[in-house]
Amino acid sequence: MWGPRVAGRMARARVDIGYAITTTLRTVFGNLGAYVATAGVPLLFGIVITAIIGATLIAGPLAQMAELDPATVEPAEALRVALPVAGAAAAMTFIKFFFDVAGFGLGVIVATHLTRRPPAPSGTASEAPPTGGDETAPPPSLGTAWAMLKPRYGQVALALLLIFLSAFGIMLVGIVLSPLIAPPFIAAVAATYLLTMWALAGVVALQEPVDVVAALRRSRALTLGTRGPIFLVVVVFLGLQVLASLAAQGPLGLLTSGAKTAAQTTLEAALGGVFDILGSFLLATLLTVLYAQLRANDDKRTNNEWGDPDGIDLEAPPLS
Secondary structure (H helix, E strand, O other), rough: OHHHHHHHHHOOOOOOOHHHHHHHHHHHHHHHHHHHHHHHHHHHHHHHHHHHHHHHHHHHHHHHHHHHHOOOHHHHHHHHHHHHHHHHHHHHHHHHHHHHHHHHHHHHHHHHHHHOOOOOOOOOOOOOOOOOOOOOOOOOOHHHHHHHHHHHHHHHHHHHHHHHHHHHHHHHHHHHOOOOOHHHHHHHHHHHHHHHHOOHHHHHHHHHHOOHHHHHHHHHHHOOOOOOHHHHHHHHHHHHHHHHHHHHHHHHHHHHHOOOOOOHHHHHHHHHHHHHHHHHHHHHHHHHHHHHHHHHHHHHOOOOOOOOOOOOOOOOOOOO
């Protein structure tokens, strides 16, 4: 079914998942201050700004919606109250996305600096190139990291936005057409496959001098033969983040038997923000480590310098 070249790439495209997980945990928790001082800044700003928007623009309309009687309210009145909520929610999502992109990119830069030389998987040469990290130099400051991210920020944002919109579009089409074609879980499988195939596109868009389309193609090439392990490890990390958030907020629900107090709601939101930020650190570092391993293997088994299967000639090396 596969051509010799593709089959060969799949056979050799192995990643050390144990190394990726342990390196990610050791790097993030061993250098948490460096992450907070760089990637944590835009992530925190995003949370604070969206919280202000929610408190000023959404709280009032939500209270009005709660007072409406579904049995007697006129559709026009319901729409009038709901539109400000929808608009503010869209604005919050849009604004937070760009702060999250900055946090992700800065996290990748910090992780690239801190991570060690990747081990050589069995059957490959042992002189795999390092990720660009320097264990002896201090982590980059916020200003230095932003100066590295700024020229590539637009490409990273476009790549992540395209991935999100594509996956969301697939899910939406699956939900709309589910009564006619197939259950929604088929669309979920398709969206998951696409997310796994393009999982490294954000890192590629930052690390290599390519445009958005080439970054997506590069991620597709690098993940060929390894999408199953990548999917599992990313899902495990995201699942642990959700479980940690639920575990932290769960005991708070015991404080009140009825509606949540303002203090409880604030504390839950703060805990949720902390785990969102930590999850961003972990995900950026994990994808950086996986990218470093796959790039090291790919550089050695292809004809051109950076190993794009479609023959793209990337003249400049990755950012260090």
